[in-house]
Amino acid sequence: MLSLVLIFIASLFFTGIVIRTKSLASGRKGPGVMQPLYDVVRLFRKGSVYSPTTTVIFQVAPTVYFASVVMAILLLPMGQMPGVLSFDGDFIFFAYILALGKFFNIIAALDTGSSFQGMGASREALFSMFAEPAFFILMGSMALLTGHTSFHDIFAELHLGSTINYALAGLASFVLVMIAMIENSRMPIDDPKTHLELTMVHEVMILDNSGFDLGLITAAGYLKFAMYGTLIVNLFVGSTDPQYAIPLFFAIQALMAVSVGLIESFMARFRMSHNAQFIVALSSVALLIFFGVLLVLNKLV
């Protein structure tokens, strides 16, 4: 329950910090940290425009997407406290329920009969498909390391003592940050600020959404960032007491937001055709973690 509340609070600031970092890095003052939140509230208050081509799928999709993200968050633990729902193998459910949201987003894009939206949908499907094995290999390695299979047990068991464990946690954070970037369609995979539909990924997929639905999709994006941030937090705070874990939670989330902002400021996005290579490389980093785990467990002989 704690994690749910904390993630909701963190998601309020996360994107704001990213945007603020970006504007500071480029020498502008930039909007306030709460601006993304105001944007969503404004969207919630607006009316909607629907294309006559669309069916009920288009209307349901943002709701399913948002609900899938909330459901995924319900599974996440926070330090010693388990998530609202916690069972063996819950990280598999986590990945698959997120896939459900993605599924609906993609078919909603195809529902508009647009010549652009399918393009974004195709790219988003491809990139997240490539990212899937990285997440599974990472979590599989963690399960192997700890001998447990639920988020809570894995993270509670994860004692960072030796150097190699820190190296593994570092690599895992890298993989998780990159998965977060892919799943949220940020740099270097996708540029949310791009102005040409032909080069967009996520933005072109939701081109026809408006009003409340667009607000839901945007809010789900904020939540997703905080969600992946929480996974990273959990890598480090596993056995820390709550009074330290909670400040640490916000510190790490803020650090992640700043680093996302810095990545976006100082990196150009990849060429579309290079994205796949990059994402596959992520799976090999995850395999590196797997071999690291074998090393820790003395099985690498």
Add this chain to the structure above:
Amino acid sequence: MTLITAILLVTLLTSLLIGRVKTDRKMWFALAGIGINAVATTLPALQALGGIPTEAMLGGNHITGPIPIRIDGLSAWFMLTIHLISLTGVLYGISYLKGYRATSGKTTLHACALVVLHASLTLLCAVQNSLIFLILWEMMAISAFILVIFENEKMATLKAGINYLIQSHISIVFLMTAFIWIAVQTGSYDFKAMGSYLTDKHPLTCYLLLMMLLVGFAFKAGFVPFHTWLPLAHPAAPAHVSGIMSGLIVKIGIFGILRMGLLLPAGHLPVGQTILMLSLATGIYGILNATVHRDYKRMLAYCTIDNIGIIGIGIGIGFIGLGIQSPTVCYLGFGGALLHVLNHAIFKSLLFMAAGNIYQQTHTLNMEHLGGLFRRMPQTGFIFLAGALAIGGIPPFSGFISEFCIYSGILEGFDHGNIALLSSYILAFGGLSLIGGLSVMTFTKSFGIIFLGTPRRALPHPVEESPLMMRVPLYILAAAMGLMMVFPHRLMELTGDITCALLPSHLPSIDMGAHQQTFIHIAWASAAFILTGIVVWQLRRVITTRHPSKQSPTWGCAYTAPTSKCQYTGKSFAKPLAKHFNLILREHKRFRPLAEGERYPQESRHYMSHYSDAVQERVITPLNKRLLYAANYIKFIQNGKVQWYVLYGLLFIVLIVGIGWWQSLTTLFHEIITNHP
């Protein structure tokens, strides 16, 4: 005993009756015949699931030896799946065939073949005599062949059918060799003979024998590279036949692997690893091909190959569990495989029937010609969507449960094993997730292109929702799917019992309580998700009613005259993927390149492209060419003249006499030498 006679009698009687009645009643009679057979075998099957297997010994004759009939949990599981899919399939077929206005003779043959197919499939699960098994196997293959070539006026259908028939027989050759091997060594055709024969043999012998059986069954099950008949036969067959083939005939190969593999007394580990790697390749190869094809029935056929891969991963994990003596891994691996067998049988035949509904309304199998069907046939659309989500293994739909079970099996295996084993686990883990991601891509593409957007082409007649009789079987299957979603732990209990009964007795018994608890949690998590969705939806309804909502054409990025041809196509949706996997996904393009200096083409230009099966193109076809080349040299033997064949017979007798003469001669010499040194 009486049961088998009854089934054979009912099959014979129904076939005779079908020939007598009016054309439009033939399929109803087939349904009745299958229904009687199904009801007759359901009782022993349910008993077997409850833990009381039926065992009987038929007398047989001096060639076959005694014929053991055993209905245990495994048989019962497959039998009940067969009944469900056959009954709904034939029920669907009744109205599907009306669209063809086929002649009386053709319908008779089709209806009889359906009854025979069902009877042979059912008996295959019960009979444990390898000779009778092969005969039933042949009956199944031939009746399925007749079913596939229903539209025999089309050349492509006949070709696909013959391709299937030939590959079926290659499969039989492998099975026959293995069965004869055992029979020669033990003098018995009973399945159990294999176990007793192999108990004190070298592990390599066990491995080789099982591999021979595996290849035979793999042809039927559609493991890569033995899958090439599937993507041809499934689109060629009528919808309900595709459903039955994909749901049942392919599964009987899986049944064979399980039935024979579990008799193996030792050497499970290499078998498990072989099956695991083969299945991983099958799964990824199948789903990659499914993503790019525009023929939606071929897409479903490739998707079947992918699901066979998933089932195979489960079986592989189960065998590894046997090898490392971990009953929990066995239970999760085999249990997941069994669950996925049922799951896939249900949602694949559901999808094939939904595809049949689409085909009968639009008369095209090319999804690029379709679009916007969701408005015209919403019920079929919703059911297709449910099937698509289930097949992608996405919660809260039923496919997730079996995939989750297999994932858990892999995770459970982490506790044991060396680096090689652990690496294969992690490979299977990543591979399974890749398959999941790809199937999301495949089914978003198929559903989106077929059902959403606007119609891409003018169709022969206006599309409307299919008649009620073609929706009822879909609803029955959808309800079955729903039941599986609500009671996953009950199913796990069942498959657990089945698996435990099959495992060797020296393994420690397992506590399945923890895993059942997990499945109850999953059901709750799914319920929580649905609840969250409803809450968000209600919120949305309350808030959006306060604000204006208007209609306006899809935003075309300031282009104001879009046509339906501007829509994104399935081809372009899958193109980025196909480019990355061009080693497997071979694209063939045909177009006239622009001549030098030709800036404005004078004549109209055509562009054609299609994907071919890499295994067929790179392996099977070259191999066939070589074979034909070699066969050319001995073609003279088969010259079609009767007198020559008589001569061959004569030569054969001479040969036999010669061998006998030589043997007696050598014995004579031997005696002379030993007696008179």
